[in-house]
Amino acid sequence: MPAPRYRSRSLKRRFIRTPGGRTVVHYKKKRHSYAKCAVCKGRLNAVPTGPRVEIRKLPKSMRRPNRPYGGYLCPKCLREKIKSEVISEGLHILEIQS
Structure with a gap:
Protein backbone atom coordinates (compact mmCIF):
# COMPACT_ATOMS: atom_id res chain seq x y z
CA MET A 1 0.00 0.00 0.00
CA ARG A 31 -0.45 21.01 -14.06
CA HIS A 32 -2.42 24.10 -13.14
CA SER A 33 -4.78 25.62 -15.68
CA TYR A 34 -4.10 29.06 -17.11
CA ALA A 35 -6.18 32.19 -16.53
CA LYS A 36 -9.01 32.69 -19.04
CA CYS A 37 -10.82 35.79 -20.30
CA ALA A 38 -14.29 36.11 -18.80
CA VAL A 39 -15.85 36.92 -22.20
CA CYS A 40 -14.07 34.96 -24.94
CA LYS A 41 -12.46 32.25 -22.74
CA GLY A 42 -9.09 32.87 -24.42
CA ARG A 43 -5.81 32.60 -22.55
CA LEU A 44 -4.70 35.67 -20.61
CA ASN A 45 -1.09 36.64 -21.13
CA ALA A 46 1.05 38.08 -18.31
CA VAL A 47 -0.91 36.12 -15.67
CA PRO A 48 1.21 33.42 -13.99
CA THR A 49 0.06 29.82 -13.61
CA GLY A 50 0.84 27.61 -10.66
CA PRO A 51 -0.38 26.82 -7.18
CA ARG A 52 -2.40 29.63 -5.59
CA VAL A 53 0.01 29.62 -2.66
CA GLU A 54 2.91 30.47 -4.96
CA ILE A 55 0.95 33.14 -6.86
CA ARG A 56 -0.09 34.85 -3.61
CA LYS A 57 3.61 35.23 -2.72
CA LEU A 58 4.21 37.34 -5.85
CA PRO A 59 3.87 41.12 -5.70
CA LYS A 60 0.51 42.40 -6.94
CA SER A 61 2.12 43.97 -10.01
CA MET A 62 3.38 40.54 -11.13
CA ARG A 63 0.06 38.74 -10.57
CA ARG A 64 -1.84 40.58 -13.29
CA PRO A 65 -1.43 43.30 -15.95
CA ASN A 66 -1.66 46.83 -14.60
CA ARG A 67 -4.70 48.12 -16.51
CA PRO A 68 -8.47 48.23 -15.96
CA TYR A 69 -9.89 44.68 -15.80
CA GLY A 70 -6.31 43.33 -15.88
CA GLY A 71 -6.26 39.60 -15.21
CA TYR A 72 -9.99 39.39 -15.95
CA LEU A 73 -10.48 40.48 -19.59
CA CYS A 74 -8.15 40.12 -22.56
CA PRO A 75 -7.15 43.35 -24.37
CA LYS A 76 -9.46 42.69 -27.32
CA CYS A 77 -12.55 42.17 -25.15
CA LEU A 78 -11.60 45.16 -22.98
CA ARG A 79 -11.39 47.37 -26.08
CA GLU A 80 -14.86 46.24 -27.17
CA LYS A 81 -16.27 46.83 -23.66
CA ILE A 82 -14.88 50.36 -23.51
CA LYS A 83 -16.21 51.13 -27.01
CA SER A 84 -19.71 49.90 -26.12
CA GLU A 85 -19.69 51.91 -22.86
CA VAL A 86 -18.65 55.10 -24.68
CA ILE A 87 -21.32 54.60 -27.35
CA SER A 88 -24.08 53.91 -24.80
CA GLU A 89 -22.99 56.91 -22.72
CA GLY A 90 -23.08 59.12 -25.82
CA LEU A 91 -26.60 57.93 -26.66
CA HIS A 92 -27.70 58.59 -23.08
CA ILE A 93 -26.37 62.17 -23.26
CA LEU A 94 -28.19 62.74 -26.58
CA GLU A 95 -31.46 61.51 -25.04
CA ILE A 96 -31.09 63.93 -22.12
CA GLN A 97 -30.35 66.90 -24.41
CA SER A 98 -33.32 66.33 -26.70
Missing part, protein backbone atom coordinates in the same frame (compact mmCIF):
# COMPACT_ATOMS: atom_id res chain seq x y z
CA PRO A 2 1.34 3.48 -0.83
CA ALA A 3 2.33 5.93 1.86
CA PRO A 4 -0.54 8.19 3.00
CA ARG A 5 0.88 11.23 1.19
CA TYR A 6 0.64 9.35 -2.13
CA ARG A 7 -2.95 8.14 -1.71
CA SER A 8 -4.42 11.45 -2.84
CA ARG A 9 -6.08 11.38 -6.27
CA SER A 10 -4.81 14.90 -6.90
CA LEU A 11 -1.43 13.38 -7.83
CA LYS A 12 -0.82 12.02 -11.32
CA ARG A 13 0.61 8.52 -11.48
CA ARG A 14 3.16 7.39 -14.01
CA PHE A 15 4.10 3.73 -14.19
CA ILE A 16 7.81 3.38 -14.92
CA ARG A 17 9.56 0.18 -15.92
CA THR A 18 12.96 -0.11 -14.26
CA PRO A 19 15.96 -1.79 -15.90
CA GLY A 20 15.54 -4.68 -13.43
CA GLY A 21 12.08 -5.41 -14.83
CA ARG A 22 10.04 -4.05 -11.91
CA THR A 23 7.23 -1.59 -12.50
CA VAL A 24 7.25 1.30 -10.06
CA VAL A 25 4.93 4.28 -9.66
CA HIS A 26 6.20 7.85 -9.92
CA TYR A 27 3.88 10.51 -8.50
CA LYS A 28 3.70 13.96 -10.02
CA LYS A 29 1.60 17.03 -9.23
CA LYS A 30 -0.97 17.96 -11.88
